[in-house]
Amino acid sequence: MTVTIFHNPDCGTSRNTLAMIRQSGVEPLVIAYLTNPPDRARILALVRAAGIGLRQAIRQKGTPYADLGLDNPALTNDDLLDAIAAHPILLNRPFVETPRGVRLCRPSELVLDILENPDIGPFSKEDGEVIIDEQGKRLA
Template sequence: MTVTIYHNPACGTSRNTLAMIRNAGIEPTVVEYLKNPPSRAELEAMIAAAGLTVRQAIREKGTPFAELGLGDPSRSDEELLDAMLEHPILINRPFVVAPLGTRLCRPSEVVLDILPDTHKGPFSKEDGEAVLDAGGKRIV
């Protein structure tokens, strides 16, 4: 199974998502999107496949969102995409693309919706929140 995660190693949610993928016995393709952002076509496809609007896929916290005036509702999707490509930190994360679907994995356990049920035992997030029990079954 080919799984790709658009990952920011500085983000706890992204690290937890990556760890859950690996707990399922899958070694994903890891794209550090701040260094290697997706193309416009890839970004548009991920957003559409995840069932999101461009505005739902943009990150506000810790980004130039406000200073660029991206909260203005008159800004078009094209303008938002332009900003996301120019400033990849505006791309919310982590996006995961798998044969079972594409998701913006916030919270991180959303990734479980698109992974096979092959988890190798318990899993807890970095903050200690249990997500999978000893049998690899979802708790949350």
């Protein structure tokens, strides 16, 4: 099974998602998208496969979103893709692609919906939030 994660190692959500994938028994293809950003076609394919709009795939917090005026509703997808190409940090993370689908995994536990083996055993996020308890019950 091929699993790909568009990962930012500085992001806790991305690290938690990667940990859940690995705990499922899969070593994913990890794409450090800030240094190896996907091209326009790949971004659009990910967004469409995830069932979201391009605007939903843009991160506002900790990015130049406001400075670039990306809140302007008149901007086209081409305008937004140009901004992401110039500033890859604008692409929200982590996107995960598996044979079962594509998700923007915010929150990180959304990855469980597309893993072949979502029964990963007990799991807590870095901040201590329990996602799966000792009995294997998904809490989030």
